[in-house]
Amino acid sequence: MLDAVRRFSCVFLTASGEGAARLNHRLSQAGIRAYHAVDTREAEVLLGITRAKVLLIDIDRTFEPWLEILQKLEESHPRVPKVVLTVRGPDVRSLILSKFALDVIPKPASLGDLFCALECAHSLALEINDPERVREREARVMAAIRALAQPRTSVAAWRFIRRSVSAMMDRVTHGWWKFGCQRTRKQHAGA
Secondary structure (H helix, E strand, C coil), X not given: CCCCCCCEEEEEECCCXXXXXXXXXXXXXXXXXXXXXXXHHHHHHHHHHCCCCEEEEEXXXXXXXXXXXXXXXXXXXXXXXXXXXXXXXXXXXXXXXXXXXXXXXECCCCHHHHHHHHHHHHHHHHHHHCHHHHHHHHHHHHHHHHHHHCCCCCHHHHHHHHHHHHHHHXXXXXXXXXXXXXXXXXXXXXX
């Protein structure tokens, strides 16, 4: 059992009060506080007034249709990672993963899977919402882009360029001599 200090909190959207109390008891042992919401309006209010940055949704135990719930919450809170619990098949789970949620946990869920999904969602929420981490991530991305944009020139390529420039300068000097501008290569370079 972990110490009593809460590590992070989440909002748990389900119509089952008994299931929410049971899950809150299990999550609190891991240091995760779960606020219970019955509908989407209550979940939006809890996300606004608490420090919860993760949304856990049981789409099988809600009053509203699950697709409507996910669409509403995605529109109103796109930067909040969502973890979904469901007994539905793999086709529905893949749809939810592709459009709405960070992770889908099939029921009956093991606590280890649920803890790992919530930890991952919490890490993502920190990454998304922390301005210092956003700046660090932008700096890392820009450094990678700049590194790819700079041409990687080998030693052989530099030798070729040096010889080519030297040959061009010989031609320029020859052109100057040919047209009566009696200047040497050094004079031309210094001009």
